[in-house]
Amino acid sequence: MNRIHLDKDIQPLSEFRAGVASYIKQINETRRPLLITQRGIGVAVVLDVAEYEAIQEKIELLEEMLAAEAQLALGLGVSNEDARTQVLSRIRK
Numbered sequence: 001m002n003r004i005h006l007d008k009d010i011q012p013l014s015e016f017r018a019g020v021a022s023y024i025k026q027i028n029e030t031r032r033p034l035l036i037t038q039r040g041i042g043v044a045v046v047l048d049v050a051e052y053e054a055i056q057e058k059i060e061l062l063e064e065m066l067a068a069e070a071q072l073a074l075g076l077g078v079s080n081e082d083a084r085t086q087v088l089s090r091i092r093k
Contacts, residue, residue: 001031001032001033001047001051001054001055002030002031002032003032004032004033004034004035005032008026008032009030009032009033009034009035010034010035010037010042011023011034011035011036011037012036012037012038013036013037013038013043016034016036016046023046024046027046027047027048028048031048031050031051033045033046033047033048033051034046
């Protein structure tokens with residue numbers, strides 16, 4: 001995901017409402033999120049759908065890595081050779 005440009009990607013809610021279509025076009029073209037403010041405080045972030053899905057995939061991968069690290073710390077891991085044998089036996093069935 002591209003980073004927010006502070007001079008272009010932060011808009012008050014009132015301006016966003018008035019120009020929704022142009023802001024959606026901007027988000028789709030730049031792949032940068034748009035921060036919406038209300039009374040000077042950030043209240044929402046609008047993302048391109050593809051960018052949102054990519055973020056979700058990264059989060060899922062990180063959660064799986066954390067779970068795997070926790071399992072390894074508990075001694076629940078298997079050797080590379082054992083894992084290979086298990087996978088190959090499942091494929092051959």
